[in-house]
Amino acid sequence: MKTLVLAGGKGTRLWPLSRELMPKQFVRFIDGESLFQKTVRRALLFSEPEEIFIVTNRNYKFRVFDDLGGLGVELPEENVLLEPIGRNTLPAIFWGIKTIQERFGDSIVAVLPSDHLIEANDDYVDAFKRARILAGNYLVTFGIKPMRPHTGYGYIKPGEALGEDDELLGHLVEEFKEKPDFETAKRYVEEGYYWNSGMFAFSSSLFIGEVRKHAPELYTAFEDADTVEDAYINAPEVSIDYGVMEKTNKAAVVPLNVYWNDLGSFDAIYDVLGKDESGNAIRMSGKNAYHIGINSRNNLIMAERLTVTVGVEGLIIIDTDDALLIAHRGESQRVKEVYRLLKERNDERVMVHRTAYRPWGSYTVLEENDRYKIKRLTVLPGKKLSLQMHYHRSEHWVVVRGTARVTVGDKEVLLRPGESTFIPAGVKHRLENPGRVVLEVIETQIGEYLGEDDITRFDDDFGRYDKE
Template structure:
């Protein structure tokens, strides 16, 4: 069995925890593994590393490579398909399936979103084995037996019973509470967003029910041109709701799409007052007095007194306070920031780059202070800035620095100065991360004040 992992989502309903350049699938929400890494581990139950394909945004390529390296998993670079722009799930799945059939021939392919939380057990594995047999004739989706009426999920009405599953009688959109109660009573399933397709059957059916998607991939060869032509459409709407071959296989395991902070509250363990708490950082701590049923995610000492049913999300540069039950509306905050051009919709205080990370420590008029972490054997681009100078102080590790036509080595406690307009680069030649404090001084300190002479990551 082959696997396609979908890893291009932006996670806008989890702002400020999730940002465009570090969405929820790459965040270690629960333990020391990101949701993406957990999905890779699930994919390895059925597929070898060379049989796993990842469809994602070009902005996430280096995060994916770092996550795979951390796992020690070697997925071929040509298996990472970089979309020039997001066009929802059907174009992404079609590209992955077309690529798999060209390389491997007719195949069975599991489709996994990379931002869900799923418990793997014997029932999980058995469901996929049943689905594999059905996929010769049907398009398989997986249905979760509801634990309660939920208004944030789509539903599937099962029809004629088959060996291993049911024909899909109808797909239902996210309902109101009364309708959700009715669906649960009548034995509907939650739509998990996972699928299992036969490549040959899938490509033929898409040609019939979504010809504009098929045409875009057949008429153009270069992926940017294809994505300029292909419509933005989900696999549910574009194929599953139109085909007469849809079946649902029940999946009897814990599943949570983590589509909102309400969903995260459900997934976390609770204390005696039903508070779900996640702290990150040496000084992070939560103190609650007469507080109950709250979700607290914080990077600092956070205290509540006499509050209940709140979601308090603190990421250092942004604070969200929302009523539980209003999690789906967090996306409106993201959209407002995006419309205003606010970079806090896009990037955290800690930003991830192909060479490592930088964290904004402080900024004011005419200055900005960052902590840079350069990973072993990585280096920044050869670049210069026109409106700012920079002062670098090495905290740990060894830095190989180029400033103009000079090359120097800096060790902990040593520093250097880079005047505005001079080409420069820093490299970590060592085996441990390089930590640098960078002080920028100038009239303009925007990240777009940069001219790259050489780039190791393919950026223009």
Template structure:
């Protein structure tokens, strides 16, 4: 069985933990692995690395490659499909299925969202084997056996029993609490968003029920052209709710789509007072006095007194406080920040790049101070800035620096100055991580004030 991982979502309901350039599938907020890495490991239970495909946003290319490299999983370059623009799940899946069919012929494909938390036990493997057999005749969805009435999930009503599962009688949208109770009593299943699909059957059904999606890819000479024409539509609405060939296989496993902070609270371990605490940072911890049933994720010392049922998310550059049960409304905060062009919807204080990362330590209207971390053997692009000068001080490792026509080596405690308008480059030629303190001074300090002349990662042009 082949595997197609969907990794292009922005995770807007988990701001400020998740940002557009670091969405939830790449954030390590459960343990030391990202949700994307956990999904890859589940896919490798029934697929070889060369049978693994990823559809993602162009902005996430290096996050995908870095996470795969960390797992020591080598996926062919052509298996990472970079969408020019997001168009929801049906176009992403269609492109992936079409690519798999062109490379391998007719195949059964497990379609896996990359941002779910799942216990891949024996029941999980058994369910996928059943689905693989059914997929030749049905578009197979996976349904989770509910543990309680839940208003944040869609539901599937199983119909006629077939070998290994059931025909789907109907799909239901997210219900109110009373309707959810009736669904659970009637043995409905949660819609997991995972599928097992045969390429030939899937493409035929898309042609029949979503002809505009089929035509966009069939009539275009490039993927870019296809994405100009293809509609924004989910696989549920565009196909599964219309086809007469849908089946569902029940999954009796722990599953959490982590679609809100309320879901994260459910997933994390609790202390004796029902608090779910996650801290990151050398001196970060939570001190609670008469505080119960809270979700607290913080990067600093955080004290709570006499509070209950709160969501408190502190990422250093942003603080979210909400009442538990209101987690779905965080996307409204994201939307308002987006309308204000606030860059904190895009990046954290720490932003990851293919060469390493940078952390904003302090900033004002005329200056910004960063800590640059450059991985061994990596180098930044040869670049120039119109509106700012930069001062680099090495604090760890050895730096090879090009400034104009001059090239020098800098060791800890040594520094150099780069005037505005001068080409420059920073490289780590050593075997340990290079750390540099960068001070920017100028009238405009935006990340788009970069002109790249050469780049090891194919990012030439304006930043």
């Protein structure tokens, strides 16, 4: 079985914990391993590394490879498909399935979102084995047996039983249901409906045929395009559920009796985390960060510094280095409204944390004003930044740890801890770590414009063409 992992979602519902350039699938807020890494582990249950394909946003390319490296998993670079723009799930899945078919011929493919928390137990393995049997003739989706009525999930009504040799494999899908109100959700659970998990399995040729039949504009966009960019420009923005699954007469559902959570809100995160004796779910990070609670109950608290709560109950408190969110539990679905407002104001905090990760390492904004910005750069051994130039700012670098090879104009020097250099605006420059330990540099920017888009690249090891 081949596996297609979807990893292109933005960090809109878990702001400020997640951001557009660090969405929830890459955030390590459960047990030190990202949801994306957990998804790859599940993919390896049925697929070899060369049989795993990933569709993701171009901005996430290096996050994907960093997380794969953390697992010790090597995928062929051509197996990571970089979407030029987001068009919802159907274009992403169609491109991935089309690529797999071109590479391997007709194949059974499992499609896995990378931002769900799933218990991959024996029931999980058994469900995928049953789905593989059905996938030659049906577009199989997986239905989660509900633990309780839930208004945040779509539902699937199972129909006629499907089996082989007197073994029940699944059911035809009688109907897909949108997110209901509570009373309707309660009735769905009583009548044996399933939660719609967003996971699938099907044969590549069957899926492509159903797309051609039910979403002809999308099919034509890819068939007629000379490039992927052209295909995405002309493709409609549509989900796989709306574009195909709700229209086909070949949809089947396989029950999946495992713990599953799409972690689509902070309320969902509260549900999955362990609690103290007062019902508080606490996740602290950072040096000397811990929580003191006095008469505080049933709160979710995720913070990076000493946090004290007194006499509060049922709150969500998310404190990062540049933003603080406080909300009542039960209201966290409205966080996406905050995201929308920040987006309208062009607030860069919707995009990135103070610490931003790059293929060469990371940078942390320590302080900033209208005319200056101070960063801490960490450059991994053997890595180097692009050869670049800024029009509106000068920079001053001071080495704190390690050895830096610095290019300024036509001069190249080695700098050690305590040594520094100055880069005037308009001069080509480059920072490199030739050593075996992490290089740390304090960078002070001074100028009339300090945006990350004031950068012109002349050479780059990572082939980047967008903002640093």
